[in-house]
Each structure stands twice: as C-alpha cells, then as structure tokens.
Amino acid sequence: MTTLRIAGGQVLRPDMTVEETDVLVDQDEGEILAVGPADDLPEADETLDADDGLVIPGLVNAHCHAAMTLLRGYADDKPLESWLREDIWPVEAELTPEDVRAGTELGLLEMIQSGTTGFADMYFHVEKVVEAVEDAGLRARLGHGIVTIGRDEAAAREDFETSLEIAAEFDGAADGRISTAVMPHSLTTVGEEYLEEYIPQTRELGVPLHYHANETEDEVSPIVDERKERPLSYARDMDMTDVSDFVAHGVHVNETEIELLAETGTGVIHCPASNMKLASGMAPIQAMLDAGVTVGLGTDGTASNNDLDMFGEMRDAAMLGKLASNDASAVDAESVVRMATEGSATALGFNSGRIEEGANADLAVLDLSASHLTPRHDLVSHLAYAARGSDVIHTICDGNVLMADKEVLIMDERSVRKKAEKRAKDAIERASN
Ligand SMILES: CSC[C@H]1O[C@@H](n2cnc3c(O)ncnc32)[C@H](O)[C@@H]1O
Ligand SMILES: [Zn+2]
Secondary structure, eight states, X not given: OOEEEEEEEEEEOTTSOEEEEEEEEETTTTEEEEEEOGGGSOXXXXXXXXXXXXXXXXXXXXXXXXXXXXXXXXXXXXXXXXXIIIIIHHHHTTOOHHHHHHHHHHHHHHHHHTTEEEEEEEESSHHHHHHHHHHHTOEEEEEEEEOOTTSOHHHHHHHHHHHHHHHHXXXXXXXXXXXXXXXXXXXXXXXXXXXXXXXXXXXXXXXXXXXXXXXXXXXXXXXXXXXXXXHHHHHHHTTOOOTTOEEEEOOSOOXXXXXXXXXXXXXXXXXHHHHHHTTOOOOOHHHHHHHTOOEEEOOOOXXXXXXXXXXXXXXXXXXXXXXXXXXXXXXXXXXXXXXXXXXXXXXXXXXXXSOSTTSBOOEEEEETTSGGGOSOSOHHHIIIXXXXXXXXXXXXXXXXXXXXXXXXXXXXXXXXXXXXXXHHXXXXXXXXX
C-alpha cells in the first residue's frame, strides 16, 4: 500500500468543527485511511505539509459546462433566452471536438487551482471531456446535453441516443473517477414525446438524469400554461425525479415543488452567480434546506459566472440566500460550506465531501496566512465569506496530488492556457463569418 500523510493542518470535520490533526490516505484505493493526531498514525510514504493551513474536503462543482471557459467574457449582461440564442449557441455550433477538449482542460486547470476535485458536466463531444478528465485526475459525472426543439425527428432521436450511448460507454471510466448521467437540457428544450420514449431506457441503464429546471419565469410559464401543472410535477409524471437525479437551478419553485423535491430526494444544484448575472431570480434555498431537500452548489458555465471558483460561489450563495429570505440568518456559513462539499457530493452520488475514514481522498489545503484570512475567529466563516480559490495550495483527488505548493503537477499550465486562447478566438471568428 502506498500512503500519503497531510500533516500539521487544521482539518474540517463532517460536523463542521475544525481540529488540528493529520489525514492519512491510501493512495492505491484513493481513500482516507485515518484521521488522527500525528503520533497515533503510522509513517507514510509521502508527506504533504499543511502547517498553517486548513484541510477541507475537495469542493464539488455540481453543475457546470467546463468547455464554456472558451466563452468567458464573450457575451455578458443579457438574460438567459437571448444570451443563449443570439450569442452562445451560434458559437457552440462551431466548436470542434478539439475545441471542447481545450476548453475543458482550461476549466479543469482552474478547478484544480481553486480546490475543486469533483464536478458534474453537461456538454457535447463528451468523449473529449472524458479524455481531459482522465488525464487531469479529477472526479466527474459527465453527460451529453440533449436539445430536441428546432430539430427534425431524426436529429432529435440521434441526440437522445447519443446521450444514452455516452452514458453507457463511459460509466466507471478512469478507474471509477468518471460516472455518467443522461442529460436532457431542460423541460422546455426537449419534447415530451422524446422524454416519454427515452426516460424508460435511462432507467434501464441505471444512470441518473441531470437537467436544467425552473431556471427562469419564462421557462416555467409555458409549462404551466400548456399543462396546468408546475414543471417539477410534469418532471415527476415523466419519471424524472428519482433519488439519483439532480436538477440545476430550481429558482422558481413553489412550496409544492419543494415538497416534491424533498419527498423524492431529487437534488437541486444552486447556481447563485449565474442566477444573478442572467437576472434569472433568487432561489428559495433556505426553504429548501428547511424542507430537507439535498442542495448542492455549482458555478454553471463561465460565460454566465465568469469563473469556476467555488469559494466565490459559497459567498454568493450565502449573500443571495439572505436577500431572498429577507433574513440575515438565512443560508449561513455552515450551510454553504455543506452545500459545496457534502451536499454536492450527495447529489452527484460521490463518496466524497467529508474528511473521514472510508471516504474518497479528495482534499484541498488552503494557506491561512493571508491578510484577508486574519484573524482566525471562525474558519468555517472564512471558508464561506473570506477565502478565495487562490488561497488553495494543495489539491488531492482520489489520493493523487494534483497540485502541491501551488504547482500544478498534472498538466502544463502555460500550454493549456495558450491552446484555449487560440481555439476560443478562432471559434468566435468562425461564428461571426
Ligand atoms: C446542450 S449542452 C448544455 C447547454 O447548456 C447551455 N447553458 C449554459 N448555461 C446555461 C443555463 O444557465 N441555462 C440553460 N442552458 C445553459 C450551454 O450553452 C449548452 O448549450
Ligand atoms: Zn447550466
């Protein structure tokens, strides 16, 4: 057995207490072997110094489109519908498989540098996303996003079938770090006839569903007008609210839908920065937490955020949650730290997000010596309100050190950035011709 010790740090435990202790990792199994004082643990093959640092579970970005790093800053300050149709989709139509690979690599680099070790991704050319994740050493639930509106029947069927094939082919890839889901884009961009036909096949395959739901009012009202029922009630009718399923956004949900989410165990991935930037609305997160809904946290794509820093997302979630509830005690520091760790991991079906024996060895270490983290009254407060992705010094996933002392070991940072820069410019140029 090859072992790694993360030594001398303050460690965030699952009950949100912080204790000075060491973490011992079995690198072959990619699991945490033990958490305990240095003197009680056996010697390890390798040691990572966490002195003056805070050891946390690797953050889990439970909804994103990693390759959209290519579109960061390309189209800002517009609402969802026109942003997608006028700006984003025309460029995405030009993206080649190698563009998706380059954009995903850039996204993964940013994740590693900011302490994210796991994520869920909905995109296309997913075989390239798989390659990038395999090489970068992260953990991910991946899927091909299905859109049927505006497509003829053959193309719509092909899209759904691609999603099923991708989910079947890559589930368990990269030694189990990659799992999959079938990913209809949303309840308004995929036709009912296709959901009726293909959701039973998804269930047979045994993978979860992931889709955008109740993101904007404009997305809710056509469903309510046409069907006289709420979107998530329609989703339940379509067998799309299993305990393994998770929806992105859940901004415009009413009390009945919150109950439905809690009863079925369907996860909700809160994306506060995207919701603010696209002016989609304020999700009732405290009400969902009170009802017992599994709530995770995601950045969405970098074209609507504009970064993949989960520390920023925690802060945004806490701030927006208070505003939405008109209550300063709502969505407190502990709640957002839980969302970004255990909540997201549970929604995605990962055995991560907790530093305890038997959990995946997915970890991040922050340098606490920065002026913006001084004094240290409450480290959970610092995680939620004061820390930044750039405070992360070490990132470990599946027991492997991906970044040590801020040096990314798994990819060549400069060439990843250079390649993405060129491919982004070329794709936008092709789209404007
Ligand atoms: C078909 S692959 C996924 C698809 O989703 C688009 N997208 C990015 N952000 C959002 C969002 O907030 N709501 C809905 N759709 C979004 C992305 O551009 C891809 O086309
Ligand atoms: Zn999205």
